[in-house]
Amino acid sequence: MPKGRIYEEALEILADAGVPVPDDLTKETRKLILTAPEAQLAFFLAKPMDVATYVEYGVADLGIVGKDVLLEESRNVYELLDLQISPCRVSVAGLPDKKTVNGRIATKYPSIAEKYFRSIGEQVEVVKLNGSIELAPLIGLADRIVDIVSTGQTLRENGLIELETITTVTSRLIANRASYQLKYKRINQFYDQLKQHIERRGSRDEDRQSE
Structure with a gap:
């Protein structure tokens, strides 16, 4: 369990x-x-x-x-x-302007992230984090994150938006x-x-x- x-x-x-x-x-x-x-x-x-x-x-x-x-x-x-x-989804999220600065993706799901961005032909650097993933775009560690999204409340409270859905869960x-x-x-x-x-x-x- x-x-x-x-x-x-x-x-x-x-x-x-x-x-x-x-x-x-x-x-x-x-x-x-x-x-x-x-x-x-x-x-x-x-x-x-x-x-x-x-x-x-x-x-x-x-x-x-x-x-x-x-x-x-x-x-x-x-x-x-x-x-x-x-039910929830694994999604790509980031700041509303969507600017790519350093090409980094922060996530607890490096394998999922790497496979997804490879499948769409985008080269990125995946940075594995264990918690507070939403912090990464706010302090410039990463442009975007890949994380579990349910209601989206945590994203909204931190000024982030859901950009793409990778898969439902x-x-x-x-x-x-x-x-x-x-x-x-x-x-x-x-x-x-x-x-x-x-x-x-x-x-x-x-x-x-x-x-």
């Missing part, structure tokens, strides 16, 4: 789908491993960028992770299901490749449980929109 923006929505979709979740998951806790013994499940709480790593190396059979992480990390895992939660259910073969029945049951819930929720949303 990822900490941060995906966590609450992921927890809600698991509970609504009937997956037993430990009581501690719904509370403020510093525990990193929580168990639901009756369902023979253990939940590991990790930074979003680390979830796919734990799954790839088999210490977790399944994980919930943003598509942005999968695109950036290129981990060797199975992507099983689009959970349709935490939602959260995905992923599986370790070996676990998927060895524990197929259990994993497929878990998959079906979530898939059916997502389909029912989608039908309810369509019904409400048509009223």
Whole structure:
């Protein structure tokens, strides 16, 4: 399970789908491993960028992770299901005048940024930062940034605008490749449980929109 923006929505979709979740998951806790013994499940709480790593190396059979992480990390895992939660986008943003001064792009997603600008034939220097990406254009470190955008509020508050959308992002259910073969029945049951819930929720949303 990822900490941060995906966590609450992921927890809600698991509970609504009937997956037993430990009581501690719904509370403020510093525990990193929580168990639901009756369902023979253990939940590991990790930074979003680390979830796919734990799954790839088999210490977790399944994980919930943003598509942005999968695109950036290129981990060797199975992507099983689009959970349709935490929608956002990976975008290029910068100051409104759009002037290119130093050709630098600041980002937490160097792989995504490099592939995108290569695909449009633009040569840039990608500078990796770990936080406060919006600061880079304001102090002249970079002309533009590549970052996750949800509401755009942080960009607006810092005088930046969204220039281009690279890709849209939602959260995905992923599986370790070996676990998927060895524990197929259990994993497929878990998959079906979530898939059916997502389909029912989608039908309810369509019904409400048509009223």
